[in-house]
Amino acid sequence: MPKAKKLIEVALPLEAINAACAREKSIRHGHPSTLHLWWARRPLAAARVVIFASLVDDPDDLNANPEFVAACKNLDLTSLGCARHNSTIEDTPRMRLFDFIEKLVTWEATTDDRIISKARELIRIATNNNPPPLLDPFAGGGSIPLEAQRLGLKAYASDLNPVAVMINKAMIEIPPRFKDCPPINPDDRGRDSVSSWHGAQGLAADVRYYGQWMRERAQERIGHLYPTYNGETVIAWLWARTVKSPNPAVDAHVPLMRSFVLSKKKGHEYWAKPIVDGERVRFEVVKG
Structure with a gap:
């Protein structure tokens, strides 16, 4: 019997996926990007839908898992809070699944x-209750294993870069160990207002x-090394070696510094202006 094509081989609601990926760039609170900067982080929405669509059949395929097709037909989109964009045009199992995916991303x-x-x-239905594990040998920022874990898969991740390893440990290895566990700190441990964590x-x-x-x-x-200056708190220092000035x-x-530029960002250009003050050199931050 021929195998059904997976949904990712046929079609996806790309407009909704692209919009969700673009929106992620402006999300800060709770997003993994705030954990540590990673220069090639993949959007969570894209990772989530690619994993999902790689595992489920195209429900409009004649060879699709009948139980999965029935589950798509019976999706209660209203109770799930899904806007019906596709299934109102053509109420097929695939279109109903598209409406669900637009919410999922x-x-x-x-x-x-x-x-x-x-x-x-x-x-689970599409994989006959046997979802496969996911291995990402070049995990990087961890979007793929994180979303695999979110979708109920066992995820394995590795990377040569120790920063990537740290990020993945913090996101997908440590939190599951403490799932549903109460805190141990004295402030929250005795809170009666929280019945469960x-x-x-x-x-x-x-x-x-x-x-x-x-x-x-x-x-x-x-x-004391980070004083307040003109109402602003110093958060970093620029380190440089110094030599006695050759000027008699x-x-x-x-200081031996290659450049005094602090920021080149458009509209926020700043540089440190060296000023000789007796026997020392001090700096003023100048804009422009």
Whole structure:
């Protein structure tokens, strides 16, 4: 019996996928991009839909899994909060699945248990309750293994770059170990207002608490090195070696710096202007 084509081999609602990927660029709170900068991070929406569409059949294929086709026909799009863009034009199983995918790729779907649970259910049906594991040997920023894990797959990730390894450990290895576990910090441990901790909420509470604790301890020890100047707090220093000025008229040590440019970003051009002040050289930040 010929095999049915996977959905990714036939068609996808690309306009909705592209819009979701573009929107991710402006999302900061809760997005993995805020964990650590990675220069080739793949959009989560694209990774999610590619994995999903690679596992499920095209429900309009004559050789598709009958149980999966029935599940697509019976998708309750209204209760799932899916806007009916495609199935109102042509109410086929594929069009109904497209409407579901348009909801699945949104950022809000990442925390919507109804959508994620339904996606996992459809994958289980399409794979006869035997979804395959996913291996990403060049995981980079971790978008693919993260989304595989979100869709209920066992994910394996590796990379030669230790930064990528750290990112993937923080996103896909450590949080599952503490799934549904309560926090251990003293502030949240005794809170009566929280009856249960879902997912990684307990871990997140501990990260916030102990992160703040470390920040306060660091402020006590090295805060004097980051003073407030003109209402702004110094957050970084530029380090440079210094040598005695060869100019006999200047009895000062000057920094060996290749460039005094601080920012080249359009509209935010800044540079450090060196000023000889007696026996020392000080700097003023100049715009332009």
